[in-house]
């Protein structure tokens with residue numbers, strides 16, 4: 180065999196080995212291999228929004244993992260681990276999230292500053308699945324849901340704002356495990372106006388949206404220690420790729 184062919188064969192064998200490892204690592208996870216846009220589905224139904232996942236709807240749904248490091252260090256399971264389920268009806272997208280976090284931190288309660296450095300759950304929603312940047316626009320919303328249920332994001336004028344009426348959360352804490360049951364109202368980001376009379380959309384079967392979910396874990400630091408998401412980012416840590424909705428998964432309402 181010519182030398183260049185044997186090198187190619189060796190490289191191909193290495194690549195396939197990597198594929199197999201990546202596949203076995205992602206077993207039982209929704210997160211596909213790099214380069215494939217993650218696909219999620221939400222089943223139709225309306226849970227009782229009481230913070231408990233005991234609804235028949237939730238019990239019939241599968242857990243999906245929050246286990247992809249986006250920034251900081253990958254926490255050990257007792258430091259942070261998380262999983263979630265999705266559902267929808269005409270009025271809301273519903274998220275049931277279960278997070279295990281050894282220390283709950285809320286250094287900036289009731290304040291629009293450094294909300295990302297407190298423990299919080301972040302719902303990323305790109306209503307028209309357009310992808311693209313969203314940090315200073317409503318091309319997609321990044322709802323930072325704090326432990327007190329307040330919801331914050333960055334507005335187009337780069338100010339920090341509350342969006343408390345976009346996400347209603349009831350949370351139950353048992354030891355280190357928190358259950359968050361969230362109703363997310365969906366707004367058309369192209370029409371959305373600060374201080375405007377914004378009307379949430381009616382949702383229909385078959386609708387596709389860009390979606391991602393992440394948890395900011397801070398236990399004792401000036402800045403958050405970990406940002407862990409539900410989708411793999413192409414180049415891992417500290418590149419802030421979540422500021423572009425291209426990396427979100429696609430969520431279909433079934």
Ligand SMILES: [Ca+2]
Nearest residue numbers: 227229231232
């Ligand atoms: Ca419930």
Ligand SMILES: [Ca+2]
Nearest residue numbers: 258281282398
């Ligand atoms: Ca922690």
Ligand SMILES: [Ca+2]
Nearest residue numbers: 305307309318
């Ligand atoms: Ca969009």
Ligand SMILES: [Ca+2]
Nearest residue numbers: 282298397398
């Ligand atoms: Ca924490």
